[in-house]
Amino acid sequence: SAALRDNYEMNLKTQTLLRLGHSEYRPLQEQAIDALCSGQDVLLAAPTGGGKSLVYQAAGLIRSGVAIIVSPLLSLMSQQVEELNAKGIRAKFLNSTLNSGEQDDLVWALRHHHIDLLYLSPEKLVQASVIGFLHSIDISLFAIDEAHCISQWGDFFRPEYSQLGQLKAFFPHVPIIALTGTVDQKTIITIQESLQLIDCLVLKSSFDRANIKLQIAQKRKAKQQILYFLHHEVPGESGIIYCRSRKKTDELSNWLRGLGLPSLSYHAAMTDEEKQANHAVFIKQYGTIMVATTAYGMGIDIAHVRFVIHLDLPSSPEAYFQEVGRAGRDGKPAKSLLLYGLQDMLQAQQLAALNPMASEREIQHLGSLFRILEGRGCRRQNLLSHFDEEIPACQYCDRCLTNRSEQNMSTASQKLLSLVYHTKGLQPFSLLIQVLLGKKSKSVSAIKGESLPLFGKGKELNEAQWKSVIRYLIAYEYISVGTTSFFTLCINEKARAVLQGKVQIIIPAEYYYPVLSEDVLKS
Ligand code: ADP
Numbered sequence: 001s002a003a004l005r006d007n008y009e010m011n012l013k014t015q016t017l018l019r020l021g022h023s024e025y026r027p028l029q030e031q032a033i034d035a036l037c038s039g040q041d042v043l044l045a046a047p048t049g050g051g052k053s054l055v056y057q058a059a060g061l062i063r064s065g066v067a068i069i070v071s072p073l074l075s076l077m078s079q080q081v082e083e084l085n086a087k088g089i090r091a092k093f094l095n096s097t098l099n100s101g102e103q104d105d106l107v108w109a110l111r112h113h114h115i116d117l118l119y120l121s122p123e124k125l126v127q128a129s130v131i132g133f134l135h136s137i138d139i140s141l142f143a144i145d146e147a148h149c150i151s152q153w154g155d156f157f158r159p160e161y162s163q164l165g166q167l168k169a170f171f172p173h174v175p176i177i178a179l180t181g182t183v184d185q186k187t188i189i190t191i192q193e194s195l196q197l198i199d200c201l202v203l204k205s206s207f208d209r210a211n212i213k214l215q216i217a218q219k220r221k222a223k224q225q226i227l228y229f230l231h232h233e234v235p236g237e238s239g240i241i242y243c244r245s246r247k248k249t250d251e252l253s254n255w256l257r258g259l260g261l262p263s264l265s266y267h268a269a270m271t272d273e274e275k276q277a278n279h280a281v282f283i284k285q286y287g288t289i290m291v292a293t294t295a296y297g298m299g300i301d302i303a304h305v306r307f308v309i310h311l312d313l314p315s316s317p318e319a320y321f322q323e324v325g326r327a328g329r330d331g332k333p334a335k336s337l338l339l340y341g342l343q344d345m346l347q348a349q350q351l352a353a354l355n356p357m358a359s360e361r362e363i364q365h366l367g368s369l370f371r372i373l374e375g376r377g378c379r380r381q382n383l384l385s386h387f388d389e390e391i392p393a394c395q396y397c398d399r400c401l402t403n404r405s406e407q408n409m410s411t412a413s414q415k416l417l418s419l420v421y422h423t424k425g426l427q428p429f430s431l432l433i434q435v436l437l438g439k440k441s442k443s444v445s446a447i448k449g450e451s452l453p454l455f456g457k458g459k460e461l462n463e464a465q466w467k468s469v470i471r472y473l474i475a476y477e478y479i480s481v482g483t484t485s486f487f488t489l490c491i492n493e494k495a496r497a498v499l500q501g502k503v504q505i506i507i508p509a510e511y512y513y514p515v516l517s518e519d520v521l522k523s
Pocket of ligand 1: 022026029047050052053
């Protein structure tokens with residue numbers, strides 16, 4: 001009867017969970033598993049650590065046939081297979097290190113229903129011979145892990161990922177689950193379209209990682225700022241410092257080691273052995289500081305990371321979120337600090353503009369990141385609104401903790417914009433600031449700056465404040481960086497409304513890090 005069948009399915013679900021080592025499903029996990037078991041396609045978006053792998057593992061075990069799991073991260077797949085095997089679960093990893101004898105054994109085992117979960121790389125999965133073979137066996141589901149790679153890497157880096165769209169046509173009756181970390185709505189739609197998941201169930205968990213304190217501050221003597229943070233906020237804790245360049249990574253970790261702080265580096269120019277060795281130390285020796293490029297990232301799941309520092313700008317809000325999210329994976333309080341300045345913004349924008357490989361999308365992502373840095377109000381609210389999630393002000397980011405004063409910079413903005421206009425977008429920002437401040441330097445004379453109507457007309461602000469005005473105007477696309485190497489600024493059509501006084505420019509007060517108390521300032 002139906003009741004009996006329901007009861008049986010219930011038991012199977014519970015038993016499967018126990019086999020996988022847990023006692024309760026999380027709500028989203030259960031919804032996703034139920035949908036897959038009824039043959040529906042699913043797109044599951046949840047932050048790293050949200051327990052996504054359990055979903056395809058459990059559904060794969062519950063449904064009859066072999067679950068085919070693809071991930072771009074080979075190390076993650078082999079790790080999962082090992083863990084599953086240790087629990088007595090029949091999982092295998094089809095990779096190119098298998099010799100022909102092992103491959104034959106695997107094929108035999110698959111044909112004779114001795115395997116429940118099969119992991120393989122996207123490259124393998126799209127091979128005609130593999131697809132042909134899969135047609136000859138019973139498949140329970142396809143799981144596409146890190147599905148955001150479809151839109152992020154597109155055709156250039158991982159062409160196989162876009163070919164995964166054929167799966168639905170080849171296997172119309174096999175449910176597909178696409179799994180992704182924190183992504184915006186546009187990316188969700190791109191994933192759905194690329195994988196042909198027309199009527200899929202979209203499940204999105206909250207992206208808020210409330211245990212991580214967000215701090216974003218202007219970079220000033222960055223090394224001292226980092227030292228202060230390490231000594232006062234996270235003494236003796238493990239954490240990651242992200243830098244853009246390999247050289248900087250090595251330099252900083254050497255410098256920290258010189259000061260007696262246990263520090264290692266990690267970047268793509270190191271050998272695999274070096275990388276693995278440093279990673280192993282970071283896992284084992286509590287209190288290690290890993291100075292890394294973003295090469296240290298995907299698939300890294302270490303519970304005890306207590307802080308993440310950004311010494312350079314991440315490439316997008318997604319990247320920022322993911323990188324910060326490597327802290328506090330155990331749910332306990334964790335801290336983050338991002339240091340940046342106008343120079344970093346201009347450099348990032350210029351690199352993107354000059355890079356022929358950079359897509360329109362990447363440039364847009366950078367713009368979204370800038371608005372998270374410069375936007376008014378709570379940091380966490382701004383970040384999560386990028387992922388279409390509304391939350392109350394957090395009360396513990398730098399904005400919520402300091403008095404959130406704001407200044408009306410409309411007049412200042414008009415001055416700057418007209419100066420950019422009058423100098424035809426040919427002058428670097430530093431020179432424009434000198435003109436506004438009425439500095440009689442050589443470079444000002446060289447462009448006859450003294451004779452410009454705005455010469456010395458901006459003394460109401462200091463240099464740092466002028467930079468903050470420029471940053472805001474860049475973030476909201478009133479101006480953009482020129483493509484020469486001198487960081488010139490060009491005016492955009494949108495600026496007209498500011499010049500005409502139709503738009504007010506309200507800028508949040510700068511956050512200085514560290515915030516020194518009165519006592520410290522006096523002593
Ligand atoms: P994701 O793939 O979303 O990054 P994982 O699948 O690696 O997340 O899971 C993160 C952690 O949460 C793992 O340590 C896992 O054992 C744990 N976990 C997953 N599901 C459950 C559950 N239902 N109950 C308790 N712990 C869980």
